[in-house]
Amino acid sequence: MDAIKIIEKLAKTAQKEKVPQIDVSKAVMHEIGILQRESVSFLPFEWFAGISAVAASIMMFLSFYAWRYMTDPLVQLFAPFQEILPW
Amino acid sequence: MSVNTSAELVYKQGLASYNGSVENLDWDDIQAALSGDEAAFERLVRRYQEQIAQLCWRFSRDSSVCERLVQDTFVEAYLSLKSYKAKGPFGGWLKKIATRVGYRFWKEQDKARHLVPLDDIDLAAKENEQEIEPEKAAEILHSILARLDSKERLVLTLMYFEDCTVREIAERTGWTRAGVKMRAMRARKKLKKIAEREKILEKLEWMQ
Numbered sequence: 001m002d003a004i005k006i007i008e009k010l011a012k013t014a015q016k017e018k019v020p021q022i023d024v025s026k027a028v029m030h031e032i033g034i035l036q037r038e039s040v041s042f043l044p045f046e047w048f049a050g051i052s053a054v055a056a057s058i059m060m061f062l063s064f065y066a067w068r069y070m071t072d073p074l075v076q077l078f079a080p081f082q083e084i085l086p087w
Numbered sequence: 088m089s090v091n092t093s094a095e096l097v098y099k100q101g102l103a104s105y106n107g108s109v110e111n112l113d114w115d116d117i118q119a120a121l122s123g124d125e126a127a128f129e130r131l132v133r134r135y136q137e138q139i140a141q142l143c144w145r146f147s148r149d150s151s152v153c154e155r156l157v158q159d160t161f162v163e164a165y166l167s168l169k170s171y172k173a174k175g176p177f178g179g180w181l182k183k184i185a186t187r188v189g190y191r192f193w194k195e196q197d198k199a200r201h202l203v204p205l206d207d208i209d210l211a212a213k214e215n216e217q218e219i220e221p222e223k224a225a226e227i228l229h230s231i232l233a234r235l236d237s238k239e240r241l242v243l244t245l246m247y248f249e250d251c252t253v254r255e256i257a258e259r260t261g262w263t264r265a266g267v268k269m270r271a272m273r274a275r276k277k278l279k280k281i282a283e284r285e286k287i288l289e290k291l292e293w294m295q
Contacts, residue, residue, distance in 0.1 A: 002279075003278070004275055006288060007228065007278060007287075010219070011224075013218065013221050014228050014248060017144075018221070018222075019141045020140075020144075021137075022150070022153070023133075024154060024157050024161065025129050027158050028129075028158055028162060031158065032128070032165050035162070
């Protein structure tokens with residue numbers, strides 16, 4: 001008999017094997033519970049990150065305008081003289 | 088009256104796609120689990136854990152490892168329950184996940200794979216024994232298949248233990264049918280060589 005035929009015969013018999021009974025329902029629900037708690041505790045961190053990002057964008061917006069109107073102190077020193085015509 | 092009335096109702100409400108292939112009971116529990124009812128998912132676990140354990144037992148004959156694989160399968164199923172499109176039975180979808188979990192376990196084990204020498208398994212016929220015991224046959228087959236690489240082992244495990252067709256294996260693994268056929272052919276060739284090397288024919292000649 002061919003080796004493959006023997007293996008196929010083994011397989012046919014192996015299909016009838018009785019598998020040990022297990023009950024994982026409690027363990028699964030426990031693990032799901034842990035995963036859910038982890039995701040809940042992660043939520044405040046996400047909120048904090050979100051609020052920080054909004055605050056940072058507002059500050060960036062304001063500082064951009066402030067930068068535009070910010071003047072050099074040296075220029076400020078000579079600014080009054082610009083009104084005096086040299087001639 | 089239709090068996091899947093409530094499931095059809097859910098479909099009509101547009102909550103999910105439905106093609107009638109899911110058991111009514113499963114569908115109700117899936118929808119309830121998606122709405123946050125943990126007891127509904129626990130019912131699904133209880134309903135299918137035996138089938139999934141049967142499949143996971145093909146990936147590891149260590150009961151604690153098998154239990155872990157079954158557990159991982161259901162946790163993964165819970166996390167991706169939203170992606171279940173009800174295009175086939177729920178059990179089939181779970182088996183697909185279990186196959187992936189088992190295959191991943193084999194890949195992790197590949198580096199530190201410990202092969203049970205076939206000489207350690209008692210292959211001799213018992214007195215007055217006409218046929219080999221299913222447990223013994225499964226143990227021998229498991230040890231022989233463990234000598235193949237993970238992909239080839241997966242194809243033959245599903246073919247021999249689960250009696251899967253090429254189409255079913257392709258669906259479960261996500262490989263093409265041609266790929267599955269090619270792997271099965273290669274695996275059989277390798278298996279033949281292994282059987283010759285390990286003198287399986289001589290050891291099991293009482294079975295012939």
